Amino acid sequence: MSHDPPPEQQTPRLMPPGxxxxxxxxxxxxxxxxxxxxxxxxxxxxxxxxxxxxxWPVPATVARGRITELDIGxxxxxxxxxxxxxxxxxxxxxxxxxxxxxxxxxxxxxxxxWYIALAVAETLEVxxxxxxxxxxxxxxxxxxxxxxxxxxxxxxxxxxxxxxxAVRERGDFDAAFAAAPATVDATYTVPPLHNHPMEPHxxxxxxxxxxxxxxxxxxGATKVREDLAALFKLxxxxxTVISEHVGGGFGSKGTPRPQVVLAAMAARHTGRPVKLAxxxxxxxxxxxxxxxxxxxxxxxxxxxxxxxxxxxxxxxHTSTVTEFVEQAAVPARVMYTSPNSRTAHRVVALxxxxxxxxxxxxxxPGMYALESAVDELAALLDIDPVELRIRNDPATEPDSGRxxxxxxxxxxxxxxxxxxxxxxxxxxxxxRRHGDLLLGTxxxxxxxxxxxxxxxxxxxxxxxxxxxxxxNATDIGTGARTVxxxxxxxxxxxxxxxxxxxxxxxxxxxxxxxxxxxxxxSWGWAVHKACTALLARLRDREGxxxxxxxxxxxxxxxxTAERSPYSRxxxxxxxxxxxxxxxxxxxxxxxxxxxxxxxxxxxPRTARSQFIGGLTMGLGMALTEGSSLDPAFGDFTxxxxxxxxxxxxxxxxxxxxxxxxxxxxxxxxxxxxxIGEIGIVGTAAAIGNAVWHATGARLxxxxxTPDRLL
Ligand code: MOS
Numbered sequence: 016m017s018h019d020p021p022p023e024q025q026t027p028r029l030m031p032p033g034x035x036x037x038x039x040x041x042x043x044x045x046x047x048x049x050x051x052x053x054x055x056x057x058x059x060x061x062x063x064x065x066x067x068x069x070x071w072p073v074p075a076t077v078a079r080g081r082i083t084e085l086d087i088g089x090x091x092x093x094x095x096x097x098x099x100x101x102x103x104x105x106x107x108x109x110x111x112x113x114x115x116x117x118x119x120x121x122x123x124x125x126x127x128x129w130y131i132a133l134a135v136a137e138t139l140e141v142x143x144x145x146x147x148x149x150x151x152x153x154x155x156x157x158x159x160x161x162x163x164x165x166x167x168x169x170x171x172x173x174x175x176x177x178x179x180x181a182v183r184e185r186g187d188f189d190a191a192f193a194a195a196p197a198t199v200d201a202t203y204t205v206p207p208l209h210n211h212p213m214e215p216h217x218x219x220x221x222x223x224x225x226x227x228x229x230x231x232x233x234x235g236a237t238k239v240r241e242d243l244a245a246l247f248k249l250x251x252x253x254x255t256v257i258s259e260h261v262g263g264g265f266g267s268k269g270t271p272r273p274q275v276v277l278a279a280m281a282a283r284h285t286g287r288p289v290k291l292a293x294x295x296x297x298x299x300x301x302x303x304x305x306x307x308x309x310x311x312x313x314x315x316x317x318x319x320x321x322x323x324x325x326x327x328x329x330x331x332h333t334s335t336v337t338e339f340v341e342q343a344a345v346p347a348r349v350m351y352t353s354p355n356s357r358t359a360h361r362v363v364a365l366x367x368x369x370x371x372x373x374x375x376x377x378x379x380p381g382m383y384a385l386e387s388a389v390d391e392l393a394a395l396l397d398i399d400p401v402e403l404r405i406r407n408d409p410a411t412e413p414d415s416g417r418x419x420x421x422x423x424x425x426x427x428x429x430x431x432x433x434x435x436x437x438x439x440x441x442x443x444x445x446x447r448r449h450g451d452l453l454l455g456t457x458x459x460x461x462x463x464x465x466x467x468x469x470x471x472x473x474x475x476x477x478x479x480x481x482x483x484x485x486x487n488a489t490d491i492g493t494g495a496r497t498v499x500x501x502x503x504x505x506x507x508x509x510x511x512x513x514x515x516x517x518x519x520x521x522x523x524x525x526x527x528x529x530x531x532x533x534x535x536x537s538w539g540w541a542v543h544k545a546c547t548a549l550l551a552r553l554r555d556r557e558g559x560x561x562x563x564x565x566x567x568x569x570x571x572x573x574x575t576a577e578r579s580p581y582s583r584x585x586x587x588x589x590x591x592x593x594x595x596x597x598x599x600x601x602x603x604x605x606x607x608x609x610x611x612x613x614x615x616x617x618x619p620r621t622a623r624s625q626f627i628g629g630l631t632m633g634l635g636m637a638l639t640e641g642s643s644l645d646p647a648f649g650d651f652t653x654x655x656x657x658x659x660x661x662x663x664x665x666x667x668x669x670x671x672x673x674x675x676x677x678x679x680x681x682x683x684x685x686x687x688x689x690i691g692e693i694g695i696v697g698t699a700a701a702i703g704n705a706v707w708h709a710t711g712a713r714l715x716x717x718x719x720t721p722d723r724l725l
Contacts (some may be wrong), residue, residue: 035415038504038511039685042620045494046516047260056260059232060217064288067219068097070281071142073132073149073272074297075124078158078649079366082122082131086150092136093143098285099149100133106280108246112298114337114368115301116246116276124153125336126160126368126401127650128300130273135281135289158366160644162332164202164309168363169330170691175342175360176376177464183348183414186355188313191324195315198324199391203312203715205343206641207651208305210373211658214262215295216302220278221288226253231289233258233276234268234527237487240521242271243279246661251521259519261491261529265632266372268301268491269530299642302347306331306341308380312388315355320398322407325353327385328359334369338362341370341537342377346696347385347463348414349584351407358414372530374632375692378463379699383636383717384699386585391713394442400458400704401428401588403436412582420681423483423511423612424460427588427675431457431610434673435590445711454605455709461697465536465583465688468527471570472541474503474549478560482507483515484545487523488538493691494621495534500541501617502685506546524568532585534694536618536682537575543684544569581681585613585688589630589701595709602706604634604666608696611674614688622690629694634670636695637702641718 050056075082089097105119118130134145159168172181175473184693192198207384220229227249233239236256244251256275261268274291281289293301309329315324333339343659372379373379393400405425432438440456447454472486484503488495496516504511517523527537556565592606609630616622639660642653653659672694679686699717707713707725714723 020139038498038501039357039617041501041618043501043511043618045498045621046496047490058221058260058262058288059230060292062230063290064219064221066287067120068135068137068285068287068289069139069142069588070133070135070278070289070291071146072130072277072293072297073134073146074128074300075131075154076127077124077155078127078160080099080153080155082151083154084152085132089150090145090148093141093145093148093630096272097137097287098135098136098146099145100281100284101131105262106283109248111242111245111578113242113270116271118273118276126334126557127648128297128365130301131640133281134210135285135531150285151594153504158649160365160649161646162307162309162365163362164330166363171197172338172340173361174362175340175341175345177345179342179345182359184357184685186328188324188355188357191355192313192315196318197316197392197396199314199388199395201312201388201391201715203310203387205308205380205383205717207307208373208636208640209299209642210265210267210302211298211594211656211659211661212263212265212267215293215298216268216272216274217292218278219290220282227279228255229275229279229537230257232268233271234261234264234489234491234530236489236519236521237525238528239271239275239713243275244538247279248278256521257519258489261489264491265374265579266376266530268530269372273301276673278526285411295656296654299654300368303373304368304375305376305380306333306370308341308343310343312384314388314392316392316396318396320396320403320406321353322353324355325351326357331360331362332365332367334367335361335409336369336534339370341380342390343381343384345377346381349412349462350385350460352409352413356413367644367665374629375463375696378692378696379636382459382461382696383699386697387703388585390457390704390707394495397536399442401432404428404460414665415582417580417582420583421677421679422586423675423677424586424679427586427610427612430675431588431590431608434610437590444708445559446593451597453597453709454594455705456592456703457704459589459697459700459704461587461589461687461693463532463585463693464535465585465682467575467683468533468537468539469570469572470526470537471524471568472538472545473524473566473568474545475564475566476549476553476560477564478562481515482509483517484542485523486538486542487520487521487526488534489529490518491529493529493534493625494618495529498535498618498621499542500539502542503546506543507550530691532685535688536689539685539687540574541569541571541682543569561589566700581679585611585690585693587611587693587697589697593705594708595706602638602719602724604702606669607634608671609694611672611693612677613690613693614672614677614679615686616674617685617687623672625690626694627670628697629692630670630672631662631667634667634702635700636717637699638718
């Protein structure tokens with residue numbers, strides 16, 4: 016058995032001196048890599064309690080109306096069917112702040128795909144047959160699913176996602192824009208986008224002696240437990256939510272979703288454990304989507320490229336169920352100096368599924384529009400687009416005047432340009448030919464805010480010299496266990512393999528969800544604090560540890576409630592090289608390179624994977640991903656992976672990610688910013704700008720499919 020150095024030799028600093036290989040910044044392999052690669056890591060649908068029944072949901076087939084008749088007789092007559100839940104017989108739920116979870120409570124159908132029944136059977140196959148055998152009659156009302164920039168129902172919401180004000184004005188935009196020697200006025204559209212994580216939303220629920228236990232595919236089991244407690248009028252101590260391994264979410268699992276509520280209802284109704292994995296084709300209607308946006312960007316500048324007027328106005332949709340407003344114009348409040356600016360959002364409530372978070376909500380679509388418009392300005396003024404951005408790099412946050420905690424956008428642009436081989440670049444469009452292919456390069460900036468959420472963590476020193484961290488963090492594929500072990504080991508001054516990390520259960524201390532690129536920073540801060548407290552306790556005591564060891568529990572409620580005097584954001588620059596086939600209109604990315612400044616990178620292996628994943632998702636947003644709403648039937652037209660095209664390996668020849676060593680003392684004890692979302696930001700604009708450089712065509716509607724080019 017190995018022993019720690021005596022506690023008094025340890026220091027509660029993050030970077031302990033001494034012979035230990037420093038665990039922070041080490042490219043450690045994920046602790047669960049082998050389990051995941053071999054299939055022994057189990058996901059929510061892979062738990063099968065004895066006596067488990069299977070459920071299959073029934074989606075509404077009209078876009079707006081009421082259920083007038085529900086005939087479940089045929090379904091119940093099928094051998095092996097246990098129950099069919101409807102609004103007439105399902106358990107009554109209390110209401111919560113999330114109306115999308117008020118499932119099977121009333122006859123109203125607010126959008127196509129809304130769940131109206133749930134079949135429960137002995138097998139998955141029978142459950143599916145039973146769902147098909149449910150006969151529904153509706154009274155329909157006329158529906159409207161078409162977002163237009165002049166929709167009569169558009170209104171200015173009070174707040175947009177992220178709790179930002181919908182409208183901000185500084186100076187006199189109209190006068191400054193009218194007086195500007197150079198102006199760009201362009202409108203960009205982003206279609207509805209679907210999260211489509213590899214693992215669909217799934218839950219397995221069982222009640223035992225009044226205690227509800229669910230395995231749920233979620234980015235944050237703490238909130239799932241809170242919402243289940245509210246819905247079923249239980250104490251949180253009567254519920255356990257386990258999200259041990261999660262196969263991606265991209266925001267769609269950031270809040271509780273229908274599968275967990277329906278599985279718990281069905282388990283209560285039938286007295287059996289119930290498993291429910293939402294079919295892929297049903298996901299777009301019930302787990303959120305990135306709402307489409309129509310964004311008008313106007314920039315006025317001097318001949319020197321210095322921006323004097325900037326307006327970013329976004330129009331989007333929400334559902335009639337609840338208001339969610341994609342905050343696409345918010346990044347324009349942070350990016351560039353302009354004494355006169357207007358950033359505004361309007362929204363219309365349509366008969367559509369409720370939109371929600373999708374990787375970099377706000378920033379991803381907003382920076383597509385803004386960074387495309389900046390490129391148009393660069394072309395107009397014949398100023399290099401890297402240089403133009405550097406000329407407009409503000410000293411303080413334009414919107415608030417607050418100093419940046421750190422802002423290395425200009426360094427990212429310069430260093431990225433160097434690595435990419437940006438210069439020498441002929442700025443003229445459509446002059447590089449390689450046979451039938453037109454070649455071009457483009458650049459765009461990226462940004463993402465630093466968020467942080469209150470978290471509690473427990474650090475335990477065992478008598479045998481081992482350590483254990485307990486915190487309800489979630490690993491959605493990011494390597495959370497590994498990086499938390501690194502943070503704990505650094506704080507404790509012990510080798511990383513001496514630290515066990517327990518995450519993924521609501522029975523652990525409550526934590527921030529894995530979202531807003533804030534997981535590692537939020538959990539890590541609490542872990543660091545608990546480890547520091549544990550070390551102090553170890554130092555204060557004499558003699559060997561008691562058999563049960565010693566535990567310290569700390570939370571970051573106070574620290575995270577404080578508003579920082581600094582504007583805190585990660586920044587980056589994305590460079591793309593594309594080829595456009597002049598015969599077919601096909602656009603392919605030849606190279607994609609992201610250069611980031613995101614504080615200290617805690618594990619380069621897992622961080623690189625996050626950046627590259629984001630860049631790849633941005634490539635999909637640029638070229639292949641896009642849904643639409645069918646005006647006649649009101650449903651999404653691209654619901655499965657055959658119709659909604661995410662990039663495949665052949666679409667991604669070279670994607671590189673680099674970062675600066677950024678020191679920022681105004682963040683958290685690790686000095687880290689979030690990295691989960693910034694990779695997607697700016698990528699679509701960089702590719703679109705490269706397409707213009709290649710072809711001379713300014714395409715302003717995503718995705719850039721061949722038909723748009725021809
Ligand atoms: Mo992310 S869209 O905050 O899960």
